[in-house]
Amino acid sequence: MPTFDYAPAPESRSIVDIQPSYGLYVGGEMVDPIDGTRFKTVNPATEEVLSEVVAAGPQDVDRAIAAARAAYDRAWSRLSGRDRGKYLYRLARLVQERSRELAVLESIDNGKPIRESRDVDVPLVAAHFFYYAGWADKLDYAGFGPDPRPLGVAAQVIPWNFPLLMLAWKIAPALACGNTVVLKPAETTPLTALAFADICQQADLPPGVVNVITGAGVTGRTLVEHPGIDKVAFTGSTEVGRQIARSVAGTRKKVTLELGGKAANVVFDDAPLDQAVEGIVNGIFFNQGHVCCAGSRLLVQESVADELLAGLKRRLTTLRLGDPLDKNTDIGAINSAEQLDKIRMLSEVGETEGAERWSPPCELPERGFWFPPTVFTGVSQSHRIAREEIFGPVLSVLTFRTPGEAVDKANNTPYGLSAGVWTEKGSRILWMAQKLRAGVVWANTFNRFDPTSPFGGYKESGYGREGGRHGLGAYLDV
Amino acid sequence: MTVTIPAGFADVTASDDTLRRFLHGLPGVDQVGVEARAATLATRSIKTTAKAFALDLAIRMVDLTTLEGQDTPGKVRALCAKGRRPDATDPSCPSVAAICVYGDLVPAAVEALAGSNIHIAAVATAFPSGRAPLDVKLADTKAAVAAGADEIDMVIDRGAFLAGRYLDVYEEIVATKQATGDAHLKVILETGELATYDNVRRASWLAMLAGGDFIKTSTGKVSPAATLPVTLVMLEAARDFRSQMGRQVGVKAAGGIRVAKDAVRYLVVVNEVAGDDWLSPDWFRFGASSLLNDLLMQRRKLATGNYAGPDYFTLD
Numbered sequence: 156m157p158t159f160d161y162a163p164a165p166e167s168r169s170i171v172d173i174q175p176s177y178g179l180y181v182g183g184e185m186v187d188p189i190d191g192t193r194f195k196t197v198n199p200a201t202e203e204v205l206s207e208v209v210a211a212g213p214q215d216v217d218r219a220i221a222a223a224r225a226a227y228d229r230a231w232s233r234l235s236g237r238d239r240g241k242y243l244y245r246l247a248r249l250v251q252e253r254s255r256e257l258a259v260l261e262s263i264d265n266g267k268p269i270r271e272s273r274d275v276d277v278p279l280v281a282a283h284f285f286y287y288a289g290w291a292d293k294l295d296y297a298g299f300g301p302d303p304r305p306l307g308v309a310a311q312v313i314p315w316n317f318p319l320l321m322l323a324w325k326i327a328p329a330l331a332c333g334n335t336v337v338l339k340p341a342e343t344t345p346l347t348a349l350a351f352a353d354i355c356q357q358a359d360l361p362p363g364v365v366n367v368i369t370g371a372g373v374t375g376r377t378l379v380e381h382p383g384i385d386k387v388a389f390t391g392s393t394e395v396g397r398q399i400a401r402s403v404a405g406t407r408k409k410v411t412l413e414l415g416g417k418a419a420n421v422v423f424d425d426a427p428l429d430q431a432v433e434g435i436v437n438g439i440f441f442n443q444g445h446v447c448c449a450g451s452r453l454l455v456q457e458s459v460a461d462e463l464l465a466g467l468k469r470r471l472t473t474l475r476l477g478d479p480l481d482k483n484t485d486i487g488a489i490n491s492a493e494q495l496d497k498i499r500m501l502s503e504v505g506e507t508e509g510a511e512r513w514s515p516p517c518e519l520p521e522r523g524f525w526f527p528p529t530v531f532t533g534v535s536q537s538h539r540i541a542r543e544e545i546f547g548p549v550l551s552v553l554t555f556r557t558p559g560e561a562v563d564k565a566n567n568t569p570y571g572l573s574a575g576v577w578t579e580k581g582s583r584i585l586w587m588a589q590k591l592r593a594g595v596v597w598a599n600t601f602n603r604f605d606p607t608s609p610f611g612g613y614k615e616s617g618y619g620r621e622g623g624r625h626g627l628g629a630y631l632d633v
Numbered sequence: 634m635t636v637t638i639p640a641g642f643a644d645v646t647a648s649d650d651t652l653r654r655f656l657h658g659l660p661g662v663d664q665v666g667v668e669a670r671a672a673t674l675a676t677r678s679i680k681t682t683a684k685a686f687a688l689d690l691a692i693r694m695v696d697l698t699t700l701e702g703q704d705t706p707g708k709v710r711a712l713c714a715k716g717r718r719p720d721a722t723d724p725s726c727p728s729v730a731a732i733c734v735y736g737d738l739v740p741a742a743v744e745a746l747a748g749s750n751i752h753i754a755a756v757a758t759a760f761p762s763g764r765a766p767l768d769v770k771l772a773d774t775k776a777a778v779a780a781g782a783d784e785i786d787m788v789i790d791r792g793a794f795l796a797g798r799y800l801d802v803y804e805e806i807v808a809t810k811q812a813t814g815d816a817h818l819k820v821i822l823e824t825g826e827l828a829t830y831d832n833v834r835r836a837s838w839l840a841m842l843a844g845g846d847f848i849k850t851s852t853g854k855v856s857p858a859a860t861l862p863v864t865l866v867m868l869e870a871a872r873d874f875r876s877q878m879g880r881q882v883g884v885k886a887a888g889g890i891r892v893a894k895d896a897v898r899y900l901v902v903v904n905e906v907a908g909d910d911w912l913s914p915d916w917f918r919f920g921a922s923s924l925l926n927d928l929l930m931q932r933r934k935l936a937t938g939n940y941a942g943p944d945y946f947t948l949d
Contacts, residue, residue: 158912159686159904164678270676429869430666473905482678579661599663 161475164482166269171260173346176207179215179369180352182222183362189214191370196345199266200479200488200523208345210370213377216337219366220383223308223335226363231335232305240291243330245358247284250277250323253354257347261319262479264346266488266524267442269480279604280323283622286606287327290627294332297624303631305333306409307385312375313348314391315341315490316445316546322348324610324621325388326365332630334386335364339378341391342371343491376402384408386630390447393544393570393615411619411629413447413611415544416572418593419565420450420601423558424459426577430599432466435550438575438601440474440528443489444548447616448573450601452534452541454561457554464532464552471528472515486548489524498526498547505531505540510551536567544570558583562590571613575601594620642878646842649800656799656838662830662866671862677901681935684897688932689727691896691924692719694914696754696885698733698922700761700853706741709734713745715949720929722945723936729925730914731784735760736777743781754819755782758809761823761852763788767805774812785809786819786920788852789836791826799839806843819885819918820845824863825855833863837870841882849885853920858888861898868907881910887920893931896924 176193178185190212195204209215231239250257257280258272267276294303309329313321318340329336340348352367368374372395379387380402386409389399393414403410420438422431438450455463479487489495506512510531519525526547534541534551541551555561565574574593576584584598594611597603604610609625611617619629645655679687697716699708713732720726731752732742742753755777759765765773774785787809793801810818820840824833840848848867851858864886875881884907886899896919903911911917926946934940 157904158909159690159900160683161677161679162681162683164680274676426660427663427666428660430663430670433666433670482676579663599666600669 161483163478165478166259166262166480166482168259168263168480170256171263173206173260173263177209177345177349177369179209179211179219180349180355180365180367181215181219181363182225182366183356183360185352188212189218191215194342194371196264196343198263198523199343199490200520202522205264205346208349208369211368211374215368216374216377216381217383219337219368220308220381222363223337223366224383226361227307227335230361231330231364232333234333236292236294236333239330239333240288242358242360243284243288243291243327246354246360247281247288249354249358250281250284253350254278254281257319257350259480260350261347262487264344265315265318266479266490268484268487269482270484271442276317276320279606280319283320283323283327283606287331290328291331294627294631297627299628299631299633303332303633306630306632307334308383309334309336309386309388309630310378310381310384311336311338311388312379312391313338313340315344316442316447318344319347319351321390322351324390328621328626329388329630330364332627334630337366337368337378337384339368339370339375345369379403386410388629389413396617409629411611411621412617413619413621414572414615414617416447416449416570416612416616417452417542417544417568418448418450418570418573418575419452419454419568420575421561421565421577421587422453422455422459422463423561423576423578423580423583424456425579426459427579427599428459428463428466431463431577432470434575434577434599434601435467436470436474439550440486440548441602443487443526445490445494445546446602448595448602449546450573450575451545451549451551453550453552454555454564455552456561457556460554467530468513468515471530474515474528476517476525476527477520486528489526489547492524494546495524495526498545498549501540501543501545502529502549505534505538505549505551508538508540510534510538510540536564542568558587562587566590566592569615572616573597642842646800646803649798652799652803652839653797656835659834659838662834664830667830667862667866671865671902674865674902674905675861675898677898679897679901685932685935687897687900688893688928688935690912691893691900691919692928692932693727693730694918695729695925695928696731696733696887696918696920697729697925698853698887698920700733700735700756704735704738706738709738709741710745711949713742713751715925715947716751717746717749719925720933721947723933726929726932730918733786733920736773736780736782739777739780739782752784753782754784754786755780756786756852758787760786760788761854763790767808770805771808771812774809778813778816782816784817784819785813786821786849788821788823789840791823794827794832794836803839803843806840806845810844817846818844819847819849821849821852821887823852823855824850825857830862830866833866834870837867838874841870841874841878845882847883847885847918849887849920851888851920853888859886859890859920861902864899865902865906868903868911871911872907881916883916883918884911885918885920890919890921891923891927893924893927896928
């Protein structure tokens with residue numbers, strides 16, 4: 156029993172109103188499916204059924220794309236940038252006004268701690284809409300030549316790790332550039348996208364500019380393979396990304412893919428060690444490690460490895476795992492049983508391959524999907540846990556001796572989404588940033604996001620950039 | 634009383650050069666990172682039983698302070714009465730840790746606190762600037778101890794520290810420690826004048842190496858005084874110092890902490906950075922005056938469900 160035992164501090168659920176079942180948001184209203192079936196969405200922290208949603212069928216997809224096309228032709232592409240900007244500002248303000256509701260809903264549906272949905276996800280969602288609202292009437296000055304044209308209808312398929320944030324990353328630049336969208340949220344996390352549909356209605360967004368169809372992978376495939384779309388934007392696994400790249404090859408569709416990662420977080424012996432420990436925690440245990448740019452490989456210089464690991468282990472014993480709605484929770488629930496199985500499987504492989512497994516003393520709730528923060532030491536490059544994306548709270552620790560070796564090991568992965576460098580030496584930060592083949596290189600921090608900064612991958616982590624001025628290019632005919 | 638430095642660290646203080654090398658060899662502190670960490674810890678939500686525990690603990694950790702030119706024995710007596718029974722209407726309310734005054738007012742405090750367990754802290758060594766010859770500072774210290782103070786709050790020579798004369802700072806603390814005898818020595822770093830977190834970490838180690846029993850953020854006379862990230866860095870230093878040297882040193886956050894909510898945030902930082910062992914008035918203190926009444930007000934609110942007006946809490 157700790158001396159200072161934090162009493163439960165649960166955020167109230169009463170602010171959200173989850174309906175027993177939802178339809179599809181098409182043409183500005185919630186409609187019943189034509190050929191879709193229904194499935195249940197659960198709270199991963201309790202396995203309680205939250206609601207029934209539609210797995211949209213081919214005809215549902217047709218109808219949504221037709222609505223988006225009509226809205227593009229008749230309304231959205233004819234609006235001035237200034238008027239589109241007004242709508243985007245309105246969406247941003249409504250997200251802020253309803254931020255508490257959205258945060259609670261996100262935590263219930265996804266399992267992430269309310270501290271993260273409240274302090275990271277939802278504020279970033281609003282920031283993205285505000286940022287791209289500002290671009291809407293300034294596209295002439297974005298560096299793509301005078302009067303760049305939109306693409307048309309964008310099919311957007313997003314993952315379950317940051318449901319509302321990924322929605323914002325997709326919808327905000329698409330709308331700012333004058334496209335209309337059909338968005339499919341992940342199978343396990345549809346609720347905040349449906350809440351966003353309500354926000355679109357509240358904002359009086361012209362019908363059909365934003366359409367939300369729920370469903371699983373099949374629905375997503377129908378959507379991206381549909382001949383009626385002009386653009387595919389996907390965030391998710393490299394496996395599905397490959398399928399999409401194949402399916403759109405030879406078509407007019409423009410594609411951006413943001414896929415997996417196995418980022419190296421490189422700690423040099425002159426690093427600010429206490430903050431490096433924080434950065435490691437933030438890199439891999441933020442959002443239960445369900446982060447494509449997670450710092451899942453810790454590369455630490457041998458001369459400080461013992462000291463750093465001692466500090467890291469001490470720090471991990473203070474992490475609080477449990478009810479995602481408790482304001483003091485640091486580690487929430489794993490999003491689904493399927494994901495939990497994958498994390499368990501790869502962790503067992505890690506042990507079999509001879510790495511040493513460690514977790515802090517940590518009581519897991521009986522119901523729901525949970526996995527303790529886990530550190531593997533003695534990992535080498537050839538281990539599967541050093542190569543494959545686990546997408547869970549599992550850190551693999553490797554060591555290096557020289558900066559050159561650090562770069563070689565960090566780059567020795569088929570992925571290249573992000574990397575972290577920890578050193579007090581500015582020149583080394585710049586040198587590393589040049590050498591690392593990763594879309595984002597964080598220096599003395601990790602997992603920091605900002606709408607002004609482009610985000611995207613090298614190699615099998617995908618192509619195209621989201622965020623910043625670069626993010627506009629993905630939605631313009633340039 | 635002499636300070637023993639464990640083997641391996643003995644030559645650290647052999648010369649200015651070795652001391653500088655040691656202090657500059659400590660891991661750096663990243664400003665953005667430490668401030669972000671403190672801000673995250675500040676979002677902890679402390680409710681119900683945890684809040685009741687924290688408020689009582691915070692009251693027990695207060696060094697109730699008056700350090701004004703206009704202080705009189707009467708003022709000190711009033712403060713001592715408040716320290717003994719902070720909430721006159723509630724006998725279950727704990728008393729504070731110490732009363733902190735200038736050295737010449739120690740006799741008044743000794744008289745007023747007779748029979749209680751409340752410590753008497755005196756600021757010494759030409760507080761708050763520390764600008765006086767060493768023998769004057771030591772005389773100041775000895776006089777306070779002779780008058781009955783069992784805790785001495787000294788200031789370090791920030792000028793020497795910023796000029797890089799670390800050994801001078803060290804030797805002055807060692808000399809003051811000798812002058813305090815059995816009294817506890819709190820070493821005020823005046824972090825507002827040290828300016829960087831790297832300096833705060835170095836000064837913390839310097840004070841601990843020299844034998845300080847507590848490291849303290851500020852005099853309260855310089856702005857900024859205590860801040861959450863500065864206190865976090867000092868707690869990290871105390872934690873690391875114990876694990877390397879085997880001696881536990883306390884931390885005192887002083888100045889600028891005026892409301893209960895802030896005090897609870899400091900306790901969260903103590904809890905999650907240094908750990909259980911520092912969650913006691915023997916190892917963590919608040920240097921404050923107006924904080925106490927807010928703690929009392931929140932305490933009563935928690936017990937009764939209603940806020941009592943400020944006039945229901947005594948001004949001393």
